[in-house]
Amino acid sequence: xxEVTQIPAALSVPEGENLVLNCSFTxxxxxxxxxxxxxxxxxxxxxxxIQSSQREQTxxxxxxxxxxxxxxxxxxxxxxQPGDSATYLCAVDASNTGKLIFGQGTxxxxxx
Amino acid sequence: DAGITQSPRHKVTExxxxxxxxxxxxxxxxxxxxxxxxxxxxxxxxxxxxxVKDTDKGEVSDGYxxxxxxxxxxxxxxxxxxxxxxxxxxxxxxxYGGSYQPQHFGDGTRLSIL
Numbered sequence: 619x620x621e622v623t624q625i626p627a628a629l630s631v632p633e634g635e636n637l638v639l640n641c642s643f644t645x646x647x648x649x650x651x652x653x654x655x656x657x658x659x660x661x662x663x664x665x666x667x668i669q670s671s672q673r674e675q676t677x678x679x680x681x682x683x684x685x686x687x688x689x690x691x692x693x694x695x696x697x698x699q700p701g702d703s704a705t706y707l708c709a710v711d712a713s714n715t716g717k718l719i720f721g722q723g724t725x726x727x728x729x730x
Numbered sequence: 731d732a733g734i735t736q737s738p739r740h741k742v743t744e745x746x747x748x749x750x751x752x753x754x755x756x757x758x759x760x761x762x763x764x765x766x767x768x769x770x771x772x773x774x775x776x777x778x779x780x781x782v783k784d785t786d787k788g789e790v791s792d793g794y795x796x797x798x799x800x801x802x803x804x805x806x807x808x809x810x811x812x813x814x815x816x817x818x819x820x821x822x823x824x825x826y827g828g829s830y831q832p833q834h835f836g837d838g839t840r841l842s843i844l
Contacts, residue, residue, distance in 0.1 A: 654835075659838075661734075662833075667830075667832045669830065707773070715778070715827050716761050716778065716831070717763075717778060718833065720772045720773040721772060722772040
């Protein structure tokens with residue numbers, strides 16, 4: 619059974635730091651991995667989608683990498699800002715139907 | 731932002747009553763999903779739909795049913811609500827459902843069953 623784990627559960631950093639969020643999954647047979655952001659009381663916002671054949675994706679200050687063989691993905695946030703404070707979730711699609719399996723998220727606080 | 735509307739946004743009801751949550755989309759996307767989010771469990775898939783009248787079960791489907799009679803609407807029904815179904819429910823949509831398309835989420839329905 620596919621399981622997705624995110625460590626740490628919470629992270630607090632000063633503004634301006636570069637940081638890395640980790641996601642691991644137990645079965646390398648995935649079609650894609652997605653990173654989402656969730657603000658309190660809100661739904662999820664898609665940040666980056668990495669297909670199984672890709673190694674990384676970039677959007678602005680965000681860069682996500684994927685290593686299928688080791689079952690790991692990282693989300694790199696450059697020059698963090700207070701507005702980046704949110705919960706970040708990763709999810710894998712093991713069926714190519716969009717049936718996502720989520721990690722429990724990392725709650726990030728960026729202090730001014 | 732993707733045009734996804736969930737209703738109601740908040741609901742409080744009693745154990746044993748039927749409850750229906752609605753997800754409405756204006757994107758004409760083929761795939762629609764219902765997830766629940768609980769502390770300690772994260773988001774888990776309940777049911778999904780890959781077309782009108784085409785649905786399938788997810789990881790936690792017991793106690794839930796779904797219907798999709800039109801492309802734009804996906805209904806989630808709790809036939810006889812239980813306290814364990816207290817949760818935040820999210821609807822998501824995807825144009826093709828495959829590996830190239832991200833999912834877009836609604837703002838959720840907070841359901842409390844007393």
